[in-house]
Amino acid sequence: MFLGEVERIAGKNISDVLAKLVEIPTVSAWGGSEMVEGANLVSSLLKSLGFRVEVKSGGGNPVVFGEIGDGSKTVLIYNHYDVQPPDPMELWDSDPFEMVIRDGRIYGRGVADNKGNIAARLAALEILLPHIDELDLKVKFIIEGEEEVGSPTLARVVEDNREWLRASGGIWETGYVKRDGRLSISLGFKGMIYFEASLRGANRDVHSGYSPIIPNPVWRIARMLTLLKDENGNVLVPGFYDGIDREFLETGEIMLREVDIGDLEAMASALGIKEFVGGVRGVEALRRLYLMPSLNVSGLYSGYTGKGSKTIVPSTASIKIDVRLVPGQKPDVIMGSILEYLKSRGFQDIEVKIESMYPSGYTKPGEPIVKASIGAALEAYGVKPEVLPMAAGSGPIYLFTNILGIPMTGAGVGYYDSRVHAPNENIRLEDFIRGVKHIILTLINFAAITR
Amino acid sequence: MFLGEVERIAGKNISDVLAKLVEIPTVSAWGGSEMVEGANLVSSLLKSLGFRVEVKSGGGNPVVFGEIGDGSKTVLIYNHYDVQPPDPMELWDSDPFEMVIRDGRIYGRGVADNKGNIAARLAALEILLPHIDELDLKVKFIIEGEEEVGSPTLARVVEDNREWLRASGGIWETGYVKRDGRLSISLGFKGMIYFEASLRGANRDVHSGYSPIIPNPVWRIARMLTLLKDENGNVLVPGFYDGIDREFLETGEIMLREVDIGDLEAMASALGIKEFVGGVRGVEALRRLYLMPSLNVSGLYSGYTGKGSKTIVPSTASIKIDVRLVPGQKPDVIMGSILEYLKSRGFQDIEVKIESMYPSGYTKPGEPIVKASIGAALEAYGVKPEVLPMAAGSGPIYLFTNILGIPMTGAGVGYYDSRVHAPNENIRLEDFIRGVKHIILTLINFAAITR
Numbered sequence: 059m060f061l062g063e064v065e066r067i068a069g070k071n072i073s074d075v076l077a078k079l080v081e082i083p084t085v086s087a088w089g090g091s092e093m094v095e096g097a098n099l100v101s102s103l104l105k106s107l108g109f110r111v112e113v114k115s116g117g118g119n120p121v122v123f124g125e126i127g128d129g130s131k132t133v134l135i136y137n138h139y140d141v142q143p144p145d146p147m148e149l150w151d152s153d154p155f156e157m158v159i160r161d162g163r164i165y166g167r168g169v170a171d172n173k174g175n176i177a178a179r180l181a182a183l184e185i186l187l188p189h190i191d192e193l194d195l196k197v198k199f200i201i202e203g204e205e206e207v208g209s210p211t212l213a214r215v216v217e218d219n220r221e222w223l224r225a226s227g228g229i230w231e232t233g234y235v236k237r238d239g240r241l242s243i244s245l246g247f248k249g250m251i252y253f254e255a256s257l258r259g260a261n262r263d264v265h266s267g268y269s270p271i272i273p274n275p276v277w278r279i280a281r282m283l284t285l286l287k288d289e290n291g292n293v294l295v296p297g298f299y300d301g302i303d304r305e306f307l308e309t310g311e312i313m314l315r316e317v318d319i320g321d322l323e324a325m326a327s328a329l330g331i332k333e334f335v336g337g338v339r340g341v342e343a344l345r346r347l348y349l350m351p352s353l354n355v356s357g358l359y360s361g362y363t364g365k366g367s368k369t370i371v372p373s374t375a376s377i378k379i380d381v382r383l384v385p386g387q388k389p390d391v392i393m394g395s396i397l398e399y400l401k402s403r404g405f406q407d408i409e410v411k412i413e414s415m416y417p418s419g420y421t422k423p424g425e426p427i428v429k430a431s432i433g434a435a436l437e438a439y440g441v442k443p444e445v446l447p448m449a450a451g452s453g454p455i456y457l458f459t460n461i462l463g464i465p466m467t468g469a470g471v472g473y474y475d476s477r478v479h480a481p482n483e484n485i486r487l488e489d490f491i492r493g494v495k496h497i498i499l500t501l502i503n504f505a506a507i508t509r
Numbered sequence: 510m511f512l513g514e515v516e517r518i519a520g521k522n523i524s525d526v527l528a529k530l531v532e533i534p535t536v537s538a539w540g541g542s543e544m545v546e547g548a549n550l551v552s553s554l555l556k557s558l559g560f561r562v563e564v565k566s567g568g569g570n571p572v573v574f575g576e577i578g579d580g581s582k583t584v585l586i587y588n589h590y591d592v593q594p595p596d597p598m599e600l601w602d603s604d605p606f607e608m609v610i611r612d613g614r615i616y617g618r619g620v621a622d623n624k625g626n627i628a629a630r631l632a633a634l635e636i637l638l639p640h641i642d643e644l645d646l647k648v649k650f651i652i653e654g655e656e657e658v659g660s661p662t663l664a665r666v667v668e669d670n671r672e673w674l675r676a677s678g679g680i681w682e683t684g685y686v687k688r689d690g691r692l693s694i695s696l697g698f699k700g701m702i703y704f705e706a707s708l709r710g711a712n713r714d715v716h717s718g719y720s721p722i723i724p725n726p727v728w729r730i731a732r733m734l735t736l737l738k739d740e741n742g743n744v745l746v747p748g749f750y751d752g753i754d755r756e757f758l759e760t761g762e763i764m765l766r767e768v769d770i771g772d773l774e775a776m777a778s779a780l781g782i783k784e785f786v787g788g789v790r791g792v793e794a795l796r797r798l799y800l801m802p803s804l805n806v807s808g809l810y811s812g813y814t815g816k817g818s819k820t821i822v823p824s825t826a827s828i829k830i831d832v833r834l835v836p837g838q839k840p841d842v843i844m845g846s847i848l849e850y851l852k853s854r855g856f857q858d859i860e861v862k863i864e865s866m867y868p869s870g871y872t873k874p875g876e877p878i879v880k881a882s883i884g885a886a887l888e889a890y891g892v893k894p895e896v897l898p899m900a901a902g903s904g905p906i907y908l909f910t911n912i913l914g915i916p917m918t919g920a921g922v923g924y925y926d927s928r929v930h931a932p933n934e935n936i937r938l939e940d941f942i943r944g945v946k947h948i949i950l951t952l953i954n955f956a957a958i959t960r
Contacts, residue, residue: 087817143819149713207818248718252818260780262600265930266831267699267901269805270742270797271773271785276806276828280734287728291721322722329711334722346721354720355727355812356821362808362829366538367658367703367864368594369831369903370807370930377727378813380717380820413818450718452820479716479821 076177080157080166086140116214119203129194134225138205141168149481170476182497193505208414209454227427233470244449244468246420249383252413256376266369275375290336297395303386310447419456425465434499527628531608531617537591567665570654580645585676589656592619600932621927633948644956659865660905678878684921695900695919697871700834703864707827717820726826741787748846754837761898870907876916885950
């Protein structure tokens with residue numbers, strides 16, 4: 059049913075939709091007029107399919123709302139048109155903002171996260187459209203432009219449009235195919251605290267001949283880092299592992315029994331990593347990844363970072379830290395614990411700029427949209443999907459699961475080597491096509507299951 | 510004698526010579542055709558005064574040799590036409606590569622270090638020229654273009670031209686006027702080891718959702734830094750303080766009795782620093798600065814250092830370290846100790862790129878060129894100079910003092926707030942004029958003292 063058209067429409071959407079999306083450098087960390095340009099493209103793509111489109115704003119980049127169908131069963135699809143910065147540029151084999159197809163793979167910033175999913179879902183809707191009334195479906199899109207910087211204004215948009223966003227099931231932005239060919243479906247996403255912390259020494263850089271007497275903040279930031287995490291990867295901030303939802307942990311433990319560590323081991327091996335952090339293995343590695351909060355340094359800089367040499371005592375040293383939270387953990391409480399701990403250890407003068415802050419959200423495996431998605435995956439991929447209690451990554455899914463109360467399932471067109479957030483981000487053509495099928499089937503299943 | 514002309518010639522050289530020198534961005538850390546352009550300008554300036562000029566090379570940037578006079582008393586003057594990188598650009602109040610005069614100060618990259626000294630010394634020679642035979646003097650210039658990157662090819666040039674470089678006294682590139690109006694004369698410069706050290710994790714950046722299991726080299730580099738130096742600024746590498754020349758230390762201790770800590774305290778206060786590293790005060794601070802080796806981090810970088818947020822586990826973390834050595838210490842021995850120590854503490858995989866490496870050199874205070882310089886300072890500045898056993902900074906003076914056996918004295922046109930290596934580098938007009946006088950008088954005194 060319907061699937062005969064998939065390959066043709068998918069192919070058309072890769073060249074007509076995805077290529078255009080990739081071309082606009084919608085890097086939300088940079089901002090600029092490209093963000094509006096990206097939102098306008100998304101609006102016009104939705105309109106051309108017949109969607110009723112509204113553009114909203116919570117004070118940040120535009121959020122595109124689109125709605126089609128008049129059925130009683132409503133599915134909300136969340137995506138984002140913004141992408142991560144492309145650097146380090148020199149490690150890309152082709153221009154990150156030009157879609158290139160090589161050896162069955164589609165390359166470009168955002169093809170996996172998350173423009174490829176926008177294109178695939180539009181293809182699915184185009185195919186399903188003639189049957190939408192017969193399925194008694196209404197499909198809504200919400201496509202934001204700040205996901206990669208922590209969705210700072212999305213909460214406002216959701217609060218302001220609770221009625222419009224009402225739905226009985228939802229599909230989250232992303233997902234990927236594992237090495238063994240199974241689709242990985244995530245039923246939750248971690249929360250996020252992203253902040254930049256700086257320490258200062260002198261009020262300007264000084265000739266490093268004076269280093270014996272002028273304090274260099276690099277030594278202090280190094281000490282601060284060793285106080286944050288031990289050599290086995292355990293976060294040393296008191297209370298960092300507190301507050302985790304018991305029910306989530308219990309359900310999660312059970313779900314992890316069905317999860318294979320093989321993909322992670324293969325990934326580590328491809329990355330040249332001999333062992334996981336702290337030497338953890340098997341289910342303990344899965345637990346750390348899918349059930350526990352984390353603290354990471356995404357960036358570190360001080361003084362001269364150009365080529366060759368410059369001899370200075372730098373005046374500042376800065377770190378960019380991302381903390382990922384799990385269900386039950388409150389971002390303000392955890393951030394408070396981190397700051398209190400650092401201040402108690404001699405870093406009263408730390409300067410902190412919070413870039414984003416939101417909690418985790420998740421859906422229980424028995425919800426109709428999850429069942430619809432699992433069934434669709436078995437058909438589209440020919441094999442039972444892997445269902446994770448929580449993705450390793452973050453996303454503001456709590457706005458939908460916790461605030462709006464919509465059960466959400468995750469799925470997408472990436473694969474295990476998609477290099478999300480990294481140079482040479484790519485997806486496989488076959489996964490794009492199967493991803494289109496999976497969305498079609500999920501919607502059909504959902505229409506069948508719900509009353 | 511001669512000094513009536515100083516103000517006029519100094520003024521002319523500021524506008525005609527220094528302005529032109531500043532205009533060429535001879536940043537040796539960047540390289541490029543500007544280096545040859547800088548050398549050509551220096552050559553033509555020397556030629557226009559009547560110098561016999563030869564351009565030499567040791568495989569790197571051109572080294573300009575110039576000689577004038579035929580007397581039996583030879584003085585060798587060392588300078589460099591290269592400069593430090595100007596960044597952080599945004600902290601400059603005017604273009605670093607355009608000389609600007611504001612409120613009696615001359616601004617631009619290199620005006621203190623070291624283009625201002627080139628211009629001042631050319632002015633001194635222009636004034637002295639009619640009398641050079643009568644003084645029985647021969648003056649030689651050696652002006653290199655790699656001092657700010659550790660003079661990697663100067664040793665070769667010196668070895669290849671030992672005969673040409675023969676002299677009975679020498680004047681080093683730089684010096685400055687203290688807050689109390691005294692000229693500071695340095696009788697030595699520290700040695701230098703500049704290296705970049707990197708640690709690797711995965712072979713590419715990875716989405717930071719995987720941080721619980723994929724090693725991040727930032728944590729290791731932080732730990733490495735805490736093993737290099739304690740909180741009081743003591744270097745923890747075994748043997749780091751070994752091998753220091755006893756005689757230098759003894760003479761140095763005596764000389765420090767005449768050195769006033771006030772300038773350093775005022776500098777720290779202007780920099781917003783409440784206390785020196787480790788809380789040291791008085792002669793202990795002077796000892797650390799002028800008699801002891803040091804280890805500093807000039808730069809530190811890993812992962813995303815742009816604006817906003819990017820969430821990755823960085824694949825590499827790097828530090829740029831400058832080590833400054835004192836007389837008696839062998840660079841290869843100290844570098845060996847650092848690497849052996851790091852390897853013994855779990856950093857066998859450290860990748861090191863050495864940018865420069867040379868020992869310290871110094872001159873004893875009783876040498877004729879030093880006496881000539883001290884007497885000249887009393888006359889030019891109206892007050893006894895401060896004489897330091899060693900500058901806080903480095904320079905390849907050992908090639909002259911140790912290899913060629915030429916006693917060297919240091920003097921120059923900077924002042925205590927010249928912001929050497931930093932934004933808004935500047936000198937005072939009055940110091941330029943007094944610096945010209947000081948060079949003239951040093952040469953006259955030297956001619957009178959020596960036979």
